[in-house]
Structures are given as C-alpha cells and as structure tokens.
Amino acid sequence: MPSVKEIQDVCGRPAKTEPWREKLARKITIRITWFLLKIRPSITPNQVTVVMLFLGIVSAFLFMTGRYGYILLGVLVYHIHLLLDGCDGEIARYKKLYSEKGLYLDYIGHIIINPLIIMGIAIGVYINNPTPFPDIFFLIVGFIGMYSMMINNFLKLKKYEMYIDKKEFSKLKKMQKNFKSQDRRKNPIMDELWQFFRIMTFNSIFFFGILNLLPYLVLINAIVFPVQAIKRFYGEIKRKD
Numbered sequence: 001m002p003s004v005k006e007i008q009d010v011c012g013r014p015a016k017t018e019p020w021r022e023k024l025a026r027k028i029t030i031r032i033t034w035f036l037l038k039i040r041p042s043i044t045p046n047q048v049t050v051v052m053l054f055l056g057i058v059s060a061f062l063f064m065t066g067r068y069g070y071i072l073l074g075v076l077v078y079h080i081h082l083l084l085d086g087c088d089g090e091i092a093r094y095k096k097l098y099s100e101k102g103l104y105l106d107y108i109g110h111i112i113i114n115p116l117i118i119m120g121i122a123i124g125v126y127i128n129n130p131t132p133f134p135d136i137f138f139l140i141v142g143f144i145g146m147y148s149m150m151i152n153n154f155l156k157l158k159k160y161e162m163y164i165d166k167k168e169f170s171k172l173k174k175m176q177k178n179f180k181s182q183d184r185r186k187n188p189i190m191d192e193l194w195q196f197f198r199i200m201t202f203n204s205i206f207f208f209g210i211l212n213l214l215p216y217l218v219l220i221n222a223i224v225f226p227v228q229a230i231k232r233f234y235g236e237i238k239r240k241d
Contacts, residue, residue: 049105051084126138131215141218
C-alpha cells in the first residue's frame with residue numbers, strides 16, 4: 001500500500017503560487033485518496049466521480065427543504081462532494097487511468113451539479129423565506145444565477161471538447177490552469193473577495209449555510225454569476241478577433 005507521500009509524488013504537489021484554499025483542499029483530498037486506495041485498491045476514478053455526483057444531488061435536495069438542520073447536513077454533504085471531486089483526478093493520475101469517458105463524466109457533472117445546488121438553495125429560501133422579499137423573488141433570482149452558471153460552464157465545456165476529442169490531455173490540463181489564472185486578481189484583497197463568491201467553494205456555502213444566511217447567497221449568486229458569464233463570453237469573442 002503506497003503512503004500519502006508516494007501518492008503525492010505521483011499526483012504532483014501544489015505549486016507555491018497556488019492560492020491557500022487550493023493548497024488546503026489538496027492536503028485533504030490526497031489523504032482521502034490514500035484512504036480510498038487502502039480500503040478498495042481496485043477503485044477507479046469513474047466510480048469516485050459517480051459517488052461525487054450522487055452526493056451533489058443529495059445536497060441539492062437537502063438545501064431544497066429550507067430547514068436549518070437539513071441545510072447544515074447539506075453543507076456537510078456538499079463539502080464531501082467537493083473533496084471527492086479532487087480525489088477522482090488524483091486516482092486517475094496515480095493509476096494512469098485517463099479516458100475520454102471519465103473526463104466527460106466529470107465535466108458534465110459540473111455542468112449539472114453546481115446549477116442544481118444554486119437552484120436548490122433558491123427553492124429552499126422560497127419554501128422558508130425569512131426575509132421581507134416576496135417568495136417568488138428568490139425563484140427568479142435563483143433561476144438567473146443557475147442559468148448564468150450553466151452558460152459559463154457551457155463556454156468552458158466547448159473548449160474542453162476540442163482537446164478531449166483529440167485526446168490531448170496534457171493540453172487540457174494546461175488550459176484548466178489558464179482558466180484558474182484568469183480568475184485571479186493582482187490585488188490580494190480583491191482576489192480573496194472574488195474567489196469567495198466566484199464559484200461554489202468551501203468559503204461561500206459554508207459561511208452562508210452555517211450562519212443561516214442563504215437568502216443573501218441567492219442574491220449574490222444572481223449578481224456574480226452573470227458577471228462571470230459575460231466576462232468569459234467577452235473574453236472568447238475578443239480572442240477570436
């Protein structure tokens with residue numbers, strides 16, 4: 001059975017330039033990967049991806065209840081989902097199991113799960129609305145946030161497809177890093193604020209879920225995700241000129 005260090009040597013360690021949140025996540029996921037390989041040596045990346053997708057769907061339904069106890073459980077399940085999202089890639093790199101099917105499964109999962117989470121939270125607020133805003137208001141802004149994220153994910157997927165079809169996995173990995181670098185800000189404070197709200201992360205769902213402030217997260221999503229989608233769409237148009 002390989003040690004955590006041996007798995008890290010194969011999968012690669014976080015670069016010094018990576019944000020602290022990614023370094024923290026990698027320290028956790030590599031140990032979960034080690035545990036999964038220990039209890040089930042024959043485990044495949046696709047099996048982990050399927051479990052990850054299932055947990056994402058479960059968390060969305062927990063958020064839909066609008067009840068604080070279920071919201072806390074949804075936060076926990078969602079963060080396990082996020083961690084497993086890193087483990088499937090680590091297992092793929094460790095076992096050298098790269099496949100077109102696995103990549104599509106992973107990316108399609110992102111396209112489905114994150115918008116589902118956004119809408120699940122909005123439905124939960126609609127069912128149990130503690131704010132003076134009309135209930136239907138949260139369904140509308142929730143749909144705006146969900147649809148904007150779907151557009152953003154679609155723009156990313158179209159680029160992925162080109163490299164997946166050609167089986168150019170190294171170029172695909174490089175492109176993923178470029179997407180991350182494009183989303184960083186030169187100002188450290190602005191970068192932290194942007195990364196806090198930019199995507200569904202450990203930060204935002206944990207913070208707003210624990211403090212029972214999900215109505216405000218729905219409103220923020222309806223602002224941030226359209227801006228992100230417009231920014232990415234404009235960037236694609238500019239690159240084609």
